Amino acid sequence: MTLPISVVNLAEPWWVGIIKAIVIFAIGLQLIPIILLLERKLLGRFQGRYGPNRVGVFGLMQPLADIIKLATKEGFRPRTSVAFLFMIAPAISILTAVATLAIVPFGNTVDIFGTEVGLYGIDPSIGILYAFAFGGIAFYGLMLGGWASGSKYSFLGSMRSAAQLISYEISQGLALVGVIMMAGSLSLTEIVEAQSVQGWFIGPQIVGFMIFLIAGFAETNRAPFDLPEADAELVGGYMTEYGGLGFVSYYFAEYLTMIIVSALTVTLFLGGWELPFGWYTPGWAGPFVVLGKTLLIILLFIWVRATLPRLRYDQLMTLGWKILLPLATLNTLVTATLLVTT
Amino acid sequence: MADLRDEDVIAVQRGPKAGVARGTYRAFGETLRGLKTTLARVAEKPLTIQYPEEKTPVFPRFRGRHKLHKFEDSGLEKCVGCSLCAAACPADCIRVVAAENDPEDRVSAGERYAAVYEINMSRCIFCGYCEVACPFDAITMGHDYELSDLNRSDLIFTKEMLLAEPLERTPLRTEDE
Numbered sequence: 387m388t389l390p391i392s393v394v395n396l397a398e399p400w401w402v403g404i405i406k407a408i409v410i411f412a413i414g415l416q417l418i419p420i421i422l423l424l425e426r427k428l429l430g431r432f433q434g435r436y437g438p439n440r441v442g443v444f445g446l447m448q449p450l451a452d453i454i455k456l457a458t459k460e461g462f463r464p465r466t467s468v469a470f471l472f473m474i475a476p477a478i479s480i481l482t483a484v485a486t487l488a489i490v491p492f493g494n495t496v497d498i499f500g501t502e503v504g505l506y507g508i509d510p511s512i513g514i515l516y517a518f519a520f521g522g523i524a525f526y527g528l529m530l531g532g533w534a535s536g537s538k539y540s541f542l543g544s545m546r547s548a549a550q551l552i553s554y555e556i557s558q559g560l561a562l563v564g565v566i567m568m569a570g571s572l573s574l575t576e577i578v579e580a581q582s583v584q585g586w587f588i589g590p591q592i593v594g595f596m597i598f599l600i601a602g603f604a605e606t607n608r609a610p611f612d613l614p615e616a617d618a619e620l621v622g623g624y625m626t627e628y629g630g631l632g633f634v635s636y637y638f639a640e641y642l643t644m645i646i647v648s649a650l651t652v653t654l655f656l657g658g659w660e661l662p663f664g665w666y667t668p669g670w671a672g673p674f675v676v677l678g679k680t681l682l683i684i685l686l687f688i689w690v691r692a693t694l695p696r697l698r699y700d701q702l703m704t705l706g707w708k709i710l711l712p713l714a715t716l717n718t719l720v721t722a723t724l725l726v727t728t
Numbered sequence: 729m730a731d732l733r734d735e736d737v738i739a740v741q742r743g744p745k746a747g748v749a750r751g752t753y754r755a756f757g758e759t760l761r762g763l764k765t766t767l768a769r770v771a772e773k774p775l776t777i778q779y780p781e782e783k784t785p786v787f788p789r790f791r792g793r794h795k796l797h798k799f800e801d802s803g804l805e806k807c808v809g810c811s812l813c814a815a816a817c818p819a820d821c822i823r824v825v826a827a828e829n830d831p832e833d834r835v836s837a838g839e840r841y842a843a844v845y846e847i848n849m850s851r852c853i854f855c856g857y858c859e860v861a862c863p864f865d866a867i868t869m870g871h872d873y874e875l876s877d878l879n880r881s882d883l884i885f886t887k888e889m890l891l892a893e894p895l896e897r898t899p900l901r902t903e904d905e
Contacts, residue, residue, distance in 0.1 A: 432766045435776045693766045694759065709752075 466536030479527030493672020543623030
């Protein structure tokens with residue numbers, strides 16, 4: 387019997403995998419405080435103020451100060467909560483986010499000291515499905531967290547996230563079908579390689595790109611789709627009852643999901659580790675190109691957050707089911723027709 | 729409950745409802761316009777005033793912490809202990825105890841002087857009535873507004889504190905500002 391792991395590209399020795407896991411984990415997690423600070427600084431500038439500038443030079447130590455503050459908070463849980471689920475829910479959120487980070491390809495296979503190393507955690511032949519599977523499990527983190535808190539605000543928040551996640555995951559998945567058909571593969575590295583031959587998919591798949599991005603805003607619970615945690619009416623959504631490290635975990639997972647959605651957008655539509663205009667990209671430059679492009683998408687996320695007001699609940703559902711889903715279906719059909727006829 | 733179906737009710741005039749294509753176009757265009765607006769803010773300097781280091785200049789007539797005055801030539805206090813300020817004070821935060829002047833060693837220019845003059849700054853509402861009530865311009869409102877303290881009793885300003893030359897901690901607005 388072949389294990390599912392055998393379909394995963396394991397061209398390199400096992401210890402390379404461990405080193406890669408550590409490196410990706412370390413770099414991926416270091417991005418979070420940077421993005422946190424970047425977001426607060428940029429939001430400030432978008433609104434005509436400075437943003438954090440007190441802790442350290444230019445406020446660079448602000449994320450550290452936040453973490454120290456939150457980590458030293460007293461751990462508590464409401465009397466009505468379900469202890470086990472209340473503890474495990476933030477962990478599910480983080481786990482799924484970190485697991486998805488593994489499939490983001492940062493570069494092609496390169497030769498490091500005589501060992502062939504693929505610059506990605508793993509390259510399963512079902513890459514996109516893997517990402518969606520973990521996206522689906524991530525929903526349990528929010529749902530269980532909100533439900534196990536034993537508070538009506540948390541519960542309402544988690545119900546909203548559940549409805550939102552389900553509605554938008556469909557459009558997001560359908561938006562990618564066009565890309566998958568054009569690349570002829572689900573593997574993320576093969577999709578990038580197909581783009582170096584056919585040109586970036588943002589051109590022919592512009593509709594898919596827009597739908598994927600909009601659904602990505604909704605997936606990561608960010609403005610203008612941040613109504614699961616609408617501060618004004620729901621206090622803090624599913625994480626209302628979490629303080630200290632539980633709260634950190636949820637925030638952490640949210641930002642990590644943002645990085646992953648941006649990185650996936652880069653991989654699927656923006657040519658991954660390829661430089662634009664057909665410039666030659668050396669193998670070692672791949673990770674920097676991917677991180678640079680990811681940063682650009684994250685800037686877009688922040689920009690949109692600073693601009694758009696939150697949608698009403700029925701508007702959110704209308705957009706998801708009546709506009710994005712038909713558009714994504716149409717996009718799939720048109721792509722399929724064009725691929726077959728030409 | 730009044731019947732709302734009368735002529736007082738104003739019907740809201742709404743434009744024609746946009747179709748799907750037009751509505752989408754409009755929403756998209758407005759989104760782009762919003763994005764442009766926010767991006768334009770990045771190029772501008774932030775409006776924030778970095779408070780403890782940087783202070784908003786106050787207007788000359790700003791009503792901050794009170795000052796008691798002396799005559800510049802003789803050095804005598806202007807306050808004659810008439811208690812009109814205490815009477816005018818709506819917050820009742822001024823306490824004046826008057827005493828007869830000793831002709832040998834005068835404290836104020838008048839017949840009497842304020843032996844005790846206290847303003848409780850934690851109760852003062854900075855209305856400036858004391859300044860208006862004073863017949864000798866002995867008390868005026870200064871410009872200092874940084875009056876926080878760790879102890880309530882420290883906020884009761886005595887005569888010596890009010891007479892002392894205040895630390896000018898507040899920038900004054902110039903003519904053209």
